[in-house]
Amino acid sequence: GEDVEQSLFLSVREGDSSVINCTYTDSSSTYLYWYKQEPGAGLQLLTYIFSNMDMKQDQRLTVLLNKKDKHLSLRIADTQTGDSAIYFCAENTNAGKSTFGDGTTLTVKP
Amino acid sequence: DTEVTQTPKHLVMGMTNKKSLKCEQHMGHRAMYWYKQKAKKPPELMFVYSYEKLSINESVPSRFSPECPNSSLLNLHLHALQPEDSALYLCASSQDMGLAGGQETQYFGPGTRLLVL
Numbered sequence: 006g007e008d009v010e011q012s013l014f015l016s017v018r019e020g021d022s023s024v025i026n027c028t029y030t031d032s033s034s035t036y037l038y039w040y041k042q043e044p045g046a047g048l049q050l051l052t053y054i055f056s057n058m059d060m061k062q063d064q065r066l067t068v069l070l071n072k073k074d075k076h077l078s079l080r081i082a083d084t085q086t087g088d089s090a091i092y093f094c095a096e097n098t099n100a101g102k103s104t105f106g107d108g109t110t111l112t113v114k115p
Numbered sequence: 116d117t118e119v120t121q122t123p124k125h126l127v128m129g130m131t132n133k134k135s136l137k138c139e140q141h142m143g144h145r146a147m148y149w150y151k152q153k154a155k156k157p158p159e160l161m162f163v164y165s166y167e168k169l170s171i172n173e174s175v176p177s178r179f180s181p182e183c184p185n186s187s188l189l190n191l192h193l194h195a196l197q198p199e200d201s202a203l204y205l206c207a208s209s210q211d212m213g214l215a216g217g218q219e220t221q222y223f224g225p226g227t228r229l230l231v232l
Contacts, residue, residue: 036217047121047205048158048223055217093157097219101146101171101212105157 011106027094034096119224138189138206146212150205
């Protein structure tokens, strides 16, 4: 079956690194995604990783994929107050259907 | 440009009203999606259009009626809604619907916040 799990909350201090974790169950996933949602806004595609990659880096964002353990993580370096948001992990396994995690609320304290 | 636009931003309607939500993209994407999102929850898929044809209907009540007039536009017609239908309605688009080389990557609009009284 399809199930994506994330921890619900993460709190960090400004300037620290944040690591948001996600586990998924469907090994046929081709792409895995991280979306950011600020209060009252839509989902912003942050980054995605193809399933045959281990790591992808994009400025302050690093995505790590452990396909054997079906574990995905998003690391945000030098976290800023503007990074406070809900972060959703998602996978596409069936055509037209994405499975989203419940979202991790990141709070950045000054 | 990866922009999906939605109008209106906010909508308040009574249970007997008829209203429509609109979504537009000019990225040449051939798949468009409607999602419903309750507060602090992930988006729930409602409908998917592929090449202007309804491809997926996730058993959505008939008081929600989607329409895809052309490849750039997606509407959601609302009639006789219930208070529990109050939510953020998100539109998304992707290059294609199938799982092929990232073409299924979805880009979301800002949403319409709907309140049903």
